[in-house]
Amino acid sequence: MKLINTFATELPWACEPVAPQPLHAPGLLHLNRALLGELGLGVVSDADWLACCGHGQPLPGMQPVAQVYAGHQFGGYSPRLGDGRALLLGEQQAPDGSRWDLHLKGAGKTPFSRFGDGRAVLRSSIREYLASEALHALGIPTTRALVLVGSQEPVYREQVETGATVLRTAPSHLRFGHFEYFAWSGQGEKIPALIDYLLRHHFPELADGAELFAEVVRRTARLIAKWQAAGFCHGVMNTDNMSLLGLTLDYGPYGFIDAYVPDFVCNHSDPGGRYALDQQPAVGYWNLQKLAQALAGHVDGDALASALAQYEHQLMLHYSELMRAKLGLEVWEDDDPALFRELFRLLAAHKVDYHLFLRR
Numbered sequence: 001m002k003l004i005n006t007f008a009t010e011l012p013w014a015c016e017p018v019a020p021q022p023l024h025a026p027g028l029l030h031l032n033r034a035l036l037g038e039l040g041l042g043v044v045s046d047a048d049w050l051a052c053c054g055h056g057q058p059l060p061g062m063q064p065v066a067q068v069y070a071g072h073q074f075g076g077y078s079p080r081l082g083d084g085r086a087l088l089l090g091e092q093q094a095p096d097g098s099r100w101d102l103h104l105k106g107a108g109k110t111p112f113s114r115f116g117d118g119r120a121v122l123r124s125s126i127r128e129y130l131a132s133e134a135l136h137a138l139g140i141p142t143t144r145a146l147v148l149v150g151s152q153e154p155v156y157r158e159q160v161e162t163g164a165t166v167l168r169t170a171p172s173h174l175r176f177g178h179f180e181y182f183a184w185s186g187q188g189e190k191i192p193a194l195i196d197y198l199l200r201h202h203f204p205e206l207a208d209g210a211e212l213f214a215e216v217v218r219r220t221a222r223l224i225a226k227w228q229a230a231g232f233c234h235g236v237m238n239t240d241n242m243s244l245l246g247l248t249l250d251y252g253p254y255g256f257i258d259a260y261v262p263d264f265v266c267n268h269s270d271p272g273g274r275y276a277l278d279q280q281p282a283v284g285y286w287n288l289q290k291l292a293q294a295l296a297g298h299v300d301g302d303a304l305a306s307a308l309a310q311y312e313h314q315l316m317l318h319y320s321e322l323m324r325a326k327l328g329l330e331v332w333e334d335d336d337p338a339l340f341r342e343l344f345r346l347l348a349a350h351k352v353d354y355h356l357f358l359r360r
Contacts, residue, residue, distance in 0.1 A: 001041060002093040003061035003102075011197060013190060014178065015065035018087055019056065021108025021118070023151035023163050026054025030129070030148040039094045039169065041146070052089070053104060053165045054149040062089040062102070066110035069177035070184060071240025072290050074274055079184060081177060081240050082112025085120060088173065099201070101173050102146070106165035119155045122164040128251040129166060135248055140226045141219075142248035143170040170247055172202055176291045177240035183294035191298045202245060210303035213295060217288055217307045219246025221314035224284045229322035231257040231354045233277045235267040239287045260347035260354040285311050326358045 008015060028050045036042050044059070051057040058064055066083035073081075087110070089102040105128075106120030129145040136142050146167045153163035174194075182190045195209045206212050223246045227234065234241070235253040243249040255266030262278040270276075275283060288311060292304040323340060324332070347354065 001044060001059065001061060003059075003090040004093060004099070005061075005063040005090050006099075006197075006201060007067070007088060007091070007101075008063045008065045011193065013187075014182075014194070015067045015088070016111045018064055018066045018107075018110045020058065020064055020087055020089075020104060022056035023054050023106075023149065023165065024153035026050060026149050026151040026165075028054070028147075029150045029164075032129075032133075032144070032146050035144060035169070036146055039092050039100055039146075041092060049147050049167075050149065053147050053167050054151065056107070058089060064089050064104075064107075066112055067173065067178070068112060068181055069175055069240055070181035071175070071177035071238050072180070072287070073238040073240070074270070077180075077184070078240075080112070080181070083110055084113040084116050085110070085118040089167075092169075098171065100169045100171060103143075103168050103170070103173055104165055105168060106163065117155065119153070119163045120165060121155050121157060121161040122150050123161060124251075125150075125164040125166040127254075128168070131251050131254055132168070132248070135230075135232070138226075138230055140230060140232070140248060141223055141246055143168045143173070145169075170243075170245070170249075172198075172243075172245050173249065174198065174202075174244045175240055175249065176242040176244065176287060176294075177238075178244075179291060179294040180239060188297065191295070195295075195298065198244065209295060209299040210307070213292065213299055213304055214307035214310070216244055216246070216291065217311050218314050220284050220288060221311050222246065222318045223248065224280050225315045225319035225322060227280060228277070228319055229326065231260075231277070233257065233264055233266045233275070234280065235265075235270070235275055237275050237280060237283045237287065239290050242284075242287050242291075257354050259351040260344070260357075261351070262344065262348055281312075281315055284315070 028046055052059050064087040066087055068082040070079050071081050086103055086105040087107045089104055092100045109118035129148055132142045132144050136144055146169050149165045151163045155161050155163040199206055233255045241250040253267040257264045263273055264277040265273045
């Protein structure tokens with residue numbers, strides 16, 4: 001392992017040190033061995049992964065912290081959220097020089113757990129593993145799962161379930177909500193340091209905050225275009241679940257459509273359909289507006305507005321490319337938008353299975 005801890009050491013005011021809590025009678029259920037090998041983690045033994053993810057024993061070099069952030073949840077601002085059941089253990093330097101967060105979900109209470117128990121259940125941990133691997137295979141940017149641990153520990157949700165942990169990885173788990181927290185908590189002077197951290201560690205090709213925001217807009221637009229083309233509904237597009245790197249982040253009540261239902265809602269906690277499938281493009285724009293507001297005063301306002309104005313174009317351009325590929329249309333023609341609209345009207349009217357139709 002080649003572990004570093006840039007987030008914990010360079011941004012100590014954006015996190016809290018937390019020791020992971022052991023599960024009762026944990027057992028190693030699955031290792032994503034191919035991905036572990038890619039990241040240079042194949043040398044770590046099964047026993048060490050169980051100790052780290054099940055027994056609450058971080059491996060040498062790990063410096064576990066819970067990140068603090070805020071967010072707009074279902075349209076309302078929540079001023080203090082943070083990693084309520086997850087810990088950033090450290091950052092692995094892969095053989096190719098890339099860096100990957102090791103983020104343990106279900107590790108117990110943190111200062112940001114509020115009224116939660118800090119645990120994850122086996123059912124949702126398996127779902128996160130499967131969904132993240134599915135999206136990755138579909139070419140959709142996402143966090144990925146490395147290690148899955150189950151246990152005999154009871155966890156109380158709508159019914160009693162068993163506790164689990166999932167160790168997931170991504171180049172970064174930084175969210176829109178990180179900027180929102182410092183912007184609205186009277187700590188705006190720390191925002192330039194966050195911008196600088198992102199530029200140095202994740203966007204070295206960019207010059208400043210204006211270019212950074214434009215890139216976040218582009219990545220967000222392309223991500224949501226991919227979701228729409230794949231019939232994927234995230235379910236909880238709060239700003240604290242929006243990745244600054246344009247990744248699919250936080251698998252809660254997600255879903256893929258079967259029959260084509262444009263206003264499909266996968267979250268039973270969303271009776272109004274705020275995060276319905278057909279609302280995701282508009283929500284992405286709304287979330288980017290909230291990020292722009294948090295950056296105002298630190299990034300030129302005209303640059304923020306100019307970047308936001310590119311969102312719809314970027315999304316529709318990429319979405320049309322994806323849909324033309326699915327339909328076997330080799331070149332763009334002026335009547336393609338009308339063709340798409342009529343296609344989707346027919347699919348919805350007859351409740352055609354979206355994926356089987358495109359496959360056949």
